[in-house]
Each structure stands twice: as C-alpha cells, then as structure tokens.
Amino acid sequence: MLAKTFAGILLGCPLSMAVIGLVVYLWPGSSEAVLMPWLVAFFPLWTVVIAATFMFRTGVRAWGWLAVANVGAFAALFLAKHTLPGL
Structure with a gap:
C-alpha cells in the first residue's frame, strides 16, 4: 500500500505536469x-492519478506503469514542441 502511495505521489506529479503542459x-x-x-x-x-494507483495489484506494477506513462507523456511533449509550430 505504501509503495502505491509513493508511486502516485512521486511519479504522478511529473505525469500530471506533462499532461497539462x-x-x-x-x-x-x-x-x-x-x-x-x-x-x-x-x-x-x-489527485486522480494518486487514486488510480490503488487500482494496481502491487506497488511494483504501479511504479512500472507510471514510469512508462511518464516516459510517454514527456516524449509526446518533446515531440510536440520540436515538430509542431509553437508558441
């Protein structure tokens, strides 16, 4: 339970930042x-990301999926900034 909580807090914050960005x-x-x-x-x-981490069976899965989601979100942000006409 504690591993899921820390996964949501520590990996959920940058994931939310990347999605909003x-x-x-x-x-x-x-x-x-x-x-x-x-x-x-x-x-x-x-808050939704933190709550969603409790749907995973184990803390390892929560860390893994949130890490993959972070890489994907930041990769999408990087590609958008470097390929699309920007601000």
Whole structure:
C-alpha cells in the first residue's frame, strides 16, 4: 500500500505536469488564455492519478506503469514542441 502511495505521489506529479503542459501546448489559439484554468486543473488531475494507483495489484506494477506513462507523456511533449509550430 505504501509503495502505491509513493508511486502516485512521486511519479504522478511529473505525469500530471506533462499532461497539462501537452494540453496547453496543443490548445488552439493563445496559450495565455487557457494557462490558468489548466494550472488549476493540475491538482485534481494529480489527485486522480494518486487514486488510480490503488487500482494496481502491487506497488511494483504501479511504479512500472507510471514510469512508462511518464516516459510517454514527456516524449509526446518533446515531440510536440520540436515538430509542431509553437508558441
């Protein structure tokens, strides 16, 4: 149980940051108009990720899947920033 909690806290935070960053970056129009609502949405998203870690059977699976999700989210953010016309 403790491993799942720490996985949600330690890997859920950067995952939520990457998802919010990707959404803000890909949002049509000016990012300044949507930045504040998405920053406010960061904390509920992080809470959902923390709660979702308890659906895994073991803490090792939670760490593994959240690590893979982090790599995927940051890779998508990196690709979006370097291939799409940006801000």
